[in-house]
Amino acid sequence: MTKTKTDKSVTALPLNTILDGDCIEAMNALPANSIDLIFADPPYNLQLRGDLHRPDNSRVDAVDDHWDQFDSFKVYDQFTRAWLKAARRLLKPDGALWVIGSYHNVFRMGAELQNQGYWILNDVVWRKSNPMPNFRGKRFTNAHETLIWASKSEGAKYTFNYEALKALNDGVQMRSDWVIPICNGGERLKDENGDKAHPTQKPEALLHRILVGTTNPGDVVLDPFFGTGTTGAVAKMLGRDFIGIEREESYRKVAEKRLSRIRKFDKSALEVTASKRAEPRVPFGQLVERGMLRPGEVLTSMNGKQAKVRADGTLIGDGIKGSIHQVGAHLEGAPSCNGWTYWCIRRDGKSVPIDIFRQQIRAEMNN
Amino acid sequence: MTKTKTDKSVTALPLNTILDGDCIEAMNALPANSIDLIFADPPYNLQLRGDLHRPDNSRVDAVDDHWDQFDSFKVYDQFTRAWLKAARRLLKPDGALWVIGSYHNVFRMGAELQNQGYWILNDVVWRKSNPMPNFRGKRFTNAHETLIWASKSEGAKYTFNYEALKALNDGVQMRSDWVIPICNGGERLKDENGDKAHPTQKPEALLHRILVGTTNPGDVVLDPFFGTGTTGAVAKMLGRDFIGIEREESYRKVAEKRLSRIRKFDKSALEVTASKRAEPRVPFGQLVERGMLRPGEVLTSMNGKQAKVRADGTLIGDGIKGSIHQVGAHLEGAPSCNGWTYWCIRRDGKSVPIDIFRQQIRAEMNN
DNA sequence: CCACTACATGAATCAGGGG
DNA sequence: TCCCCTGATTCATGTAGTG
Numbered sequence: 001m002t003k004t005k006t007d008k009s010v011t012a013l014p015l016n017t018i019l020d021g022d023c024i025e026a027m028n029a030l031p032a033n034s035i036d037l038i039f040a041d042p043p044y045n046l047q048l049r050g051d052l053h054r055p056d057n058s059r060v061d062a063v064d065d066h067w068d069q070f071d072s073f074k075v076y077d078q079f080t081r082a083w084l085k086a087a088r089r090l091l092k093p094d095g096a097l098w099v100i101g102s103y104h105n106v107f108r109m110g111a112e113l114q115n116q117g118y119w120i121l122n123d124v125v126w127r128k129s130n131p132m133p134n135f136r137g138k139r140f141t142n143a144h145e146t147l148i149w150a151s152k153s154e155g156a157k158y159t160f161n162y163e164a165l166k167a168l169n170d171g172v173q174m175r176s177d178w179v180i181p182i183c184n185g186g187e188r189l190k191d192e193n194g195d196k197a198h199p200t201q202k203p204e205a206l207l208h209r210i211l212v213g214t215t216n217p218g219d220v221v222l223d224p225f226f227g228t229g230t231t232g233a234v235a236k237m238l239g240r241d242f243i244g245i246e247r248e249e250s251y252r253k254v255a256e257k258r259l260s261r262i263r264k265f266d267k268s269a270l271e272v273t274a275s276k277r278a279e280p281r282v283p284f285g286q287l288v289e290r291g292m293l294r295p296g297e298v299l300t301s302m303n304g305k306q307a308k309v310r311a312d313g314t315l316i317g318d319g320i321k322g323s324i325h326q327v328g329a330h331l332e333g334a335p336s337c338n339g340w341t342y343w344c345i346r347r348d349g350k351s352v353p354i355d356i357f358r359q360q361i362r363a364e365m366n367n
Numbered sequence: 368m369t370k371t372k373t374d375k376s377v378t379a380l381p382l383n384t385i386l387d388g389d390c391i392e393a394m395n396a397l398p399a400n401s402i403d404l405i406f407a408d409p410p411y412n413l414q415l416r417g418d419l420h421r422p423d424n425s426r427v428d429a430v431d432d433h434w435d436q437f438d439s440f441k442v443y444d445q446f447t448r449a450w451l452k453a454a455r456r457l458l459k460p461d462g463a464l465w466v467i468g469s470y471h472n473v474f475r476m477g478a479e480l481q482n483q484g485y486w487i488l489n490d491v492v493w494r495k496s497n498p499m500p501n502f503r504g505k506r507f508t509n510a511h512e513t514l515i516w517a518s519k520s521e522g523a524k525y526t527f528n529y530e531a532l533k534a535l536n537d538g539v540q541m542r543s544d545w546v547i548p549i550c551n552g553g554e555r556l557k558d559e560n561g562d563k564a565h566p567t568q569k570p571e572a573l574l575h576r577i578l579v580g581t582t583n584p585g586d587v588v589l590d591p592f593f594g595t596g597t598t599g600a601v602a603k604m605l606g607r608d609f610i611g612i613e614r615e616e617s618y619r620k621v622a623e624k625r626l627s628r629i630r631k632f633d634k635s636a637l638e639v640t641a642s643k644r645a646e647p648r649v650p651f652g653q654l655v656e657r658g659m660l661r662p663g664e665v666l667t668s669m670n671g672k673q674a675k676v677r678a679d680g681t682l683i684g685d686g687i688k689g690s691i692h693q694v695g696a697h698l699e700g701a702p703s704c705n706g707w708t709y710w711c712i713r714r715d716g717k718s719v720p721i722d723i724f725r726q727q728i729r730a731e732m733n734n
Numbered sequence: 735c736c737a738c739t740a741c742a743t744g745a746a747t748c749a750g751g752g753g
Numbered sequence: 754t755c756c757c758c759t760g761a762t763t764c765a766t767g768t769a770g771t772g
Binding site: 420497553 | 761762763764765766767768
């Protein structure tokens with residue numbers, strides 16, 4: 001069985017630790033197909049940040065070099081190609097990836113994602129409620145950053161906790177634009193001098209939404225640009241395992257301290273609103289077998305259509321025999337129909353959808 | 368002097384007309400360095416599979432037009448490279464370009480822009496106030512599109528009417544996220560059958576903001592994918608000259624008719640952007656995401672009822688899971704309940720209603 | 735003319751399991 | 754791998770129709 005093999009590799013993962021070193025080398029040292037979710041916040045700007053390395057791990061001395069624009073994009077693209085490739089190897093077939101960036105780098109990441117066969121599921125806009133204004137008045141206030149959510153390949157069965165996200169949004173479907181404040185106040189980590197410990201610390205609210213929405217408890221989340229460990233902190237709170245990779249010792253130290261203070265939330269608090277799709281399937285025939293419905297009884301739709309129950313759990317209506325769904329679809333001239341909510345029956349003088357019998361059976365199954 | 372030369376080419380421009388034909392050929396036939404602003408809404412290269420139905424079984428009218436079909440990313444990239452190159456030749460040295468796209472194509476456009484030496488000034492998010500929902504509940508609602516604003520090259524003196532934009536935005540600096548409804552109602556052009564004349568007509572409010580903000584009266588605005596002529600219509604209203612290129616005769620005809628009716632400085636166009644500020648809705652889930660409340664914390668009502676917070680912003684109390692309002696109503700045996708004032712939490716030794724957190728978030732949002 | 739209900743529709747990469 | 758069947762799933766607007 002593959003289970004043993006999977007268990008072995010999972011056991012081999014350095015769970016809930018921060019790995020030192022170059023993110024590409026560190027990723028290549030981990031087992032393939034072992035990660036459920038990757039969140040990556042790579043360096044944006046190779047001109048200003050000194051932490052960019054070529055794929056061969058030689059250091060790019062950005063300050064002294066005088067590349068023209070094209071050359072510097074070329075180097076950035078090589079870097080992007082290398083780490084996205086390493087990330088893709090690590091993902092389980094149904095795993096997914098989030099990246100975040102600004103207009104300086106996000107277009108290059110998005111194009112490379114598509115070139116490598118990742119399948120974009122959404123681009124998401126983090127709309128900052130308190131961005132820094134444009135002081136010189138020469139451009140629009142840079143009030144957002146862009147995230148890309150992608151599965152490993154087209155057709156993969158990625159995790160999406162639709163109902164939980166809808167609950168987070170007061171019962172309305174979650175949109176692709178998220179209003180979240182930038183990280184400051186008590187959440188913003190400071191170093192011993194009182195300066196910010198990391199220039200681009202991401203807010204925990206952002207990771208909370210990502211991890212609640214696109215992972216399950218017990219999943220393994222990798223962050224190859226760990227920084228001060230927001231991904232790890234939220235993963236730990238939410239009962240997910242994390243792996244961080246960070247080459248700067250000062251960031252690792254801050255992150256270690258931060259993580260040691262985090263406590264996991266109650267198990268019961270981590271359960272989120274489940275989708276109906278997760279419920280066990282109940283064949284309509286069971287309702288007949290159990291005597292909840294009798295062969296010969298007549299079902300009625302809200303708009304007055306009728307069909308008769310047969311002993312084998314099929315219906316006959318308008319001369320057509322078939323499942324509750326097929327007969328309903330036929331009567332409506334529709335491509336499909338959910339017979340459970342379409343058909344009603346009279347009970348105690350009231351017309352009730354047959355779905356209540358299914359709920360009754362499911363309730364018994366849970367006892 | 369170059370002035371004479373410039374005047375000659377400007378005179379030669381086919382101002383305020385719609386050119387027939389392929390956009391690249393048509394652009395190459397125009398004089399170099401002659402255009403102030405280009406607005407481009409190219410095909411998005413949507414890759415749709417089967418039909419999509421709404422939950423009520425009605426079919427979604429998808430963008431399946433022949434002009435949006437490309438065989439591969441490679442073919443799409445060649446197309447993008449060619450038209451962006453032709454566009455750049457046309458721009459005056461201080462001219463600028465706007466492109467709009469979705470995650471299907473915008474990353475490829477953005478990367479190619481940078482490769483060609485365009486200098487990105489902002490990416491701007493058009494947040495749709497009324498987008499189409501995600502009917503199957505498999506992804507986030509696709510609620511935005513992305514625009515990129517770029518000058519012809521780094522260091523160019525692009526046009527940016529800072530004060531005009533600030534005035535449009537109630538005296539506050541204009542941000543990079545714009546809330547504008549999709550184009551429907553009376554503005555949406557219909558054909559003789561009453562169907563939409565173009566599948567992707569852009570709202571005039573979007574072009575209004577772009578042209579007021581990044582052109583001056585008398586400037587020449589080119590739209591190489593003219594469609595039904597929103598760019599031309601708004602340009603004419605605002606006293607800018609336009610050149611449209613459109614190869615589909617049916618779109619050209621609709622655009623001609625539309626433009627003939629437009630009068631300069633149409634007052635109604637100016638009213639479109641007037642913003643109204645209502646009290647923003649704050650989902651309870653945001654309190655959890657932001658760490659104001661922790662999953663597992665216990666909320667208490669004034670009369671001693673209790674419930675526990677879950678990670679997705681729902682509560683569990685008395686075995687019932689649901690929103691703060693639903694659980695409150697259940698515990699009280701009432702038909703409804705305002706959870707914001709019903710539930711309290713202990714902070715600093717005192718019991719405070721959770722509504723104070725909502726007020727706090729609203730205060731941040733109004734800043 | 736107003737109030738109310740019903741219906742239509744928008745740039746969409748929109749399912750998953752069993753046989 | 755393919756086919757077949759079950760059955761889950763929507764928000765904001767604008768317009769038309771009814772009383």
